[in-house]
Amino acid sequence: MAICKVKKVNLFTHIELKDKVILELQKAGCIQITDVTTKLATSDLLTYKKIKATEIDSALVEVKYCIDYLSDFKDISKKSGKSIDPLKDIYDYKKLAFLFSNFDSKNIYRKCKELDGTLKELKNRENYLKNLQEHLEEWKELDIKIEDLEGTKNTKLILGKIPLKNYIFCLEEIKKIGQEIEIKKIDKNNKQYKMIIISISEHCHFINKILNKYNFEYFNFPLEFSGTPKNILRDISEELKSIEKKREDIFDISKKIYRENLSLYLAFDYLNICKSRKDIEIYLKQTQKVIIIEGWILEKDINKLKKQLFEENKELEMIFSNPKENDNIPVALINNKFIQPFESITELYGIPQYKEFDPTPLFAPFYFIFFGICLSDAGYGLIMAVLCYFALLKFKFKGTTKKFIKLFFLCGLSTLIIGAIMGSWMGDALNYLPPNILFLKTFLIDKLSLLDPIKNPMPLLLISLSLGVIQIYTGFIIKLIANIKESKMKIGLMDQGSWLLLISGLLLYIIANTITCPVGFKIFTKYLTITGVLSVVITQGRSNKNIILKIAVGIISLYNLIGYISDILSYSRLFALGLSTAVLAVVINTSVLFFKEVPFIGIILVTLVFLAAHLFNMVLGVMGAFVHSTRLQYVEFFTKFYKGGGSPFKPFKTTTKYIKVQISR
Amino acid sequence: MITQGIVMAFLGSAIAIGLACSGSGMGVGIAGAAAEGVLTEEPEKFGLMLFLSAIPGTQGIYGLLVGFWVLMKTGIFAGVPLPLTLNQGWQIFFACIPVGVVGFFSGWYQGKTAAAAIGLVARNPEEVGKATVMVAMVETYAVFSLLASLLLFNGINL
Numbered sequence: 002m003a004i005c006k007v008k009k010v011n012l013f014t015h016i017e018l019k020d021k022v023i024l025e026l027q028k029a030g031c032i033q034i035t036d037v038t039t040k041l042a043t044s045d046l047l048t049y050k051k052i053k054a055t056e057i058d059s060a061l062v063e064v065k066y067c068i069d070y071l072s073d074f075k076d077i078s079k080k081s082g083k084s085i086d087p088l089k090d091i092y093d094y095k096k097l098a099f100l101f102s103n104f105d106s107k108n109i110y111r112k113c114k115e116l117d118g119t120l121k122e123l124k125n126r127e128n129y130l131k132n133l134q135e136h137l138e139e140w141k142e143l144d145i146k147i148e149d150l151e152g153t154k155n156t157k158l159i160l161g162k163i164p165l166k167n168y169i170f171c172l173e174e175i176k177k178i179g180q181e182i183e184i185k186k187i188d189k190n191n192k193q194y195k196m197i198i199i200s201i202s203e204h205c206h207f208i209n210k211i212l213n214k215y216n217f218e219y220f221n222f223p224l225e226f227s228g229t230p231k232n233i234l235r236d237i238s239e240e241l242k243s244i245e246k247k248r249e250d251i252f253d254i255s256k257k258i259y260r261e262n263l264s265l266y267l268a269f270d271y272l273n274i275c276k277s278r279k280d281i282e283i284y285l286k287q288t289q290k291v292i293i294i295e296g297w298i299l300e301k302d303i304n305k306l307k308k309q310l311f312e313e314n315k316e317l318e319m320i321f322s323n324p325k326e327n328d329n330i331p332v333a334l335i336n337n338k339f340i341q342p343f344e345s346i347t348e349l350y351g352i353p354q355y356k357e358f359d360p361t362p363l364f365a366p367f368y369f370i371f372f373g374i375c376l377s378d379a380g381y382g383l384i385m386a387v388l389c390y391f392a393l394l395k396f397k398f399k400g401t402t403k404k405f406i407k408l409f410f411l412c413g414l415s416t417l418i419i420g421a422i423m424g425s426w427m428g429d430a431l432n433y434l435p436p437n438i439l440f441l442k443t444f445l446i447d448k449l450s451l452l453d454p455i456k457n458p459m460p461l462l463l464i465s466l467s468l469g470v471i472q473i474y475t476g477f478i479i480k481l482i483a484n485i486k487e488s489k490m491k492i493g494l495m496d497q498g499s500w501l502l503l504i505s506g507l508l509l510y511i512i513a514n515t516i517t518c519p520v521g522f523k524i525f526t527k528y529l530t531i532t533g534v535l536s537v538v539i540t541q542g543r544s545n546k547n548i549i550l551k552i553a554v555g556i557i558s559l560y561n562l563i564g565y566i567s568d569i570l571s572y573s574r575l576f577a578l579g580l581s582t583a584v585l586a587v588v589i590n591t592s593v594l595f596f597k598e599v600p601f602i603g604i605i606l607v608t609l610v611f612l613a614a615h616l617f618n619m620v621l622g623v624m625g626a627f628v629h630s631t632r633l634q635y636v637e638f639f640t641k642f643y644k645g646g647g648s649p650f651k652p653f654k655t656t657t658k659y660i661k662v663q664i665s666r
Numbered sequence: 667m668i669t670q671g672i673v674m675a676f677l678g679s680a681i682a683i684g685l686a687c688s689g690s691g692m693g694v695g696i697a698g699a700a701a702e703g704v705l706t707e708e709p710e711k712f713g714l715m716l717f718l719s720a721i722p723g724t725q726g727i728y729g730l731l732v733g734f735w736v737l738m739k740t741g742i743f744a745g746v747p748l749p750l751t752l753n754q755g756w757q758i759f760f761a762c763i764p765v766g767v768v769g770f771f772s773g774w775y776q777g778k779t780a781a782a783a784i785g786l787v788a789r790n791p792e793e794v795g796k797a798t799v800m801v802a803m804v805e806t807y808a809v810f811s812l813l814a815s816l817l818l819f820n821g822i823n824l
Binding site: 573587621 | 717720721723724727728730731734735738743794795796798799801802803805806809810812813816817820
């Protein structure tokens with residue numbers, strides 16, 4: 002079947018071999034190590050103390066810091082082009098460890114930290130100076146040195162700006178305070194007067210009070226500088242220039258560091274590998290001399306593990322056993338290469354529990370057809386399939402992404418086939434072909450096409466609904482078989498059998514009454530339906546003890562019929578979506594021709610708009626097709642028989658972010 | 667020749683496109699605002715966010731589809747409008763109602779669901795499948811209204 006058989010493995014080894022065995026386990030990458038600390042919480046077994054991984058942790062933090070810092074200088078340094086990318090090589094464990102030991106990450110960290118710090122300081126200083134510059138710019142005309150603005154022992158100077166309309170009133174009020182005050186206007190802009198007030202110290206307090214009342218803006222002179230504002234401005238712009246210069250130097254140094262230290266990425270991955278080995282140790286238990294490791298392994302990997310472990314170590318013991326009923330057994334799916342891409346859809350919903358079965362092979366054919374009907378344009382399908390095919394060749398995808406790309410490749414093929422059947426190639430674009438290759442159209446449409454949903458939509462609608470009926474039936478039958486396999490024959494017959502009877506009866510009855518057929522058949526379907534209804538009424542209320550309740554619940558359960566019928570109607574979306582892509586494509590082709598009227602560049606515009614619009618329609622169509630085919634599986638199909646909610650099998654293995662590590666020797 | 671029937675067909679087409687696109691606009695707006703919130707924290711989720719906030723956009727497409735189909739079948743697109751009777755015009759108008767009205771409300775509400783789904787995916791990226799299905803539940807009714815409009819239109823003798 003499509004769920005891998007899992008075995009429990011218990012591994013015992015001498016404490017001194019701990020690191021070596023864990024390393025081998027990581028290389029083998031086929032065991033999911035489970036936490037035994039709570040299960041084996043007896044006093045004579047010691048928990049592995051939280052190991053001092055601090056050294057690795059802190060190194061990892063440092064390397065990460067350097068990578069983050071230097072990544073800002075990546076794009077620029079690429080242009081210089083000389084750097085050889087060490088990330089493309091494939092490393093093995095020995096080489097990696099050797100390279101790492103020769104790598105002085107501490108030094109680089111120190112450098113990066115220093116550069117980063119300086120950059121930040123420069124930035125702060127720059128902001129400060131720029132603010133000051135703006136501020137001083139307004140007082141450029143002031144021909145007094147800043148250090149003189151402090152005043153003397155007995156006199157004070159106040160500089161600032163006051164709104165035009167307040168100036169007169171303010172002036173009058175200040176004059177009332179005393180004789181020993183001198184006020185001078187320096188300049189005005191369209192809103193404010195710039196003014197300077199000189200007075201003896203005793204009056205200052207009163208003057209400030211008045212000034213605050215009239216929204217006076219004080220000018221705070223920067224005392225760290227000396228000279229007139231003009232001179233200061235000159236100094237500032239010089240300092241700004243030197244900051245810019247310093248920053249460029251730092252950029253250059255950083256770029257150089259980046260180029261010379263691509264091994265940082267190597268170090269990052271290596272440290273992560275080491276860290277994951279240390280992290281796993283908290284799951285282990287030990288006696289004085291022996292450590293205990295427990296985990297799950299796929300049955301097919303047992304030999305691989307044995308080979309890997311026993312090759313270098315003799316002093317260990319492994320026991321394989323069957324999992325117990327109430328264990329939380331991890332689940333790994335295995336399917337042939339045509340079905341495998343569809344696992345991504347199962348994974349999105351939640352993978353099956355260990356005791357369930359894998360629904361992937363059951364829904365894969367439906368999904369394949371549904372997607373095709375939803376997108377329903379051979380041109381789009383062809384583009385999709387080709388794009389995905391080249392993406393698979395060119396890029397090395399991993400895990401779920403790879404599955405998805407493969408899925409879209411298959412769906413593209415399906416769309417190509419179904420689109421050809423419906424005679425839609427980028428809508429009706431074939432009609433606009435030049436006459437000398439018109440035979441293409443005659444072949445593609447007249448020979449291959451079987452139905453045209455735009456001219457006559459009904460057949461496609463009926464096909465969609467029939468597919469629905471077939472899938473719902475399949476769902477029921479699967480559950481029936483599952484029940485029988487679990488030797489719950491009676492339950493299966495009562496729950497699924499009765500409904501199958503009722504729905505088949507009803508459908509046949511409808512068919513018998515719409516087409517001409519023998520009277521006997523009509524009567525047969527009538528009785529079939531009645532038997533179905535009776536069987537549902539009798540069986541569905543069986544959990545109640547009271548006979549009246551039994552029948553009442555049975556009758557009420559007939560209401561589910563509406564649910565099943567609406568399930569079937571839900572498949573009409575296949576028709577609607579398929580038709581919508583096709584019609585939109587036709588609309589695009591028709592409206593694109595308007596651009597032909599444009600003089601000179603008409604034909605170029607037509608081509609561009611044609612491509613862009615079809616691309617847009619295709620992306621929307623793919624999205625709709627994906628969402629709705631998926632939904633039909635989840636909501637209409639899975640609810641009939643599938644639970645899900647298993648935990649995926651996650652083996653302890655080598656995971657890297659930047660580089661590739663080869664494990665086999 | 668512009669008959670009263672053709673005017674009704676115009677009205678129908680306008681309702682289908684106008685209402686459905688408004689609904690989608692609101693929906694995409696709501697979902698997009700939520701997505702922007704997530705993106706401020708996690709810009710790398712852009713693809714996922716774009717996908718989720720684009721789902722409420724389909725109602726507008728359905729409306730556009732029905733609207734264009736009406737224009738195409740009545741010959742308005744080609745520049746030679748059929749001489750429709752008022753009766754036929756009304757039929758076309760009514761055929762456009764489902765996709766317009768349902769598109770408006772379902773687009774709007776799907777936007778809300780999509781915004782919630784975006785919140786879910788921001789915290790739990792692996793639950794994107796379940797989140798999408800919930801959003802697609804709203805879509806069902808938009809698809810049905812499209813279906814209804816297409817079938818109603820198909821029933822008109824032109």
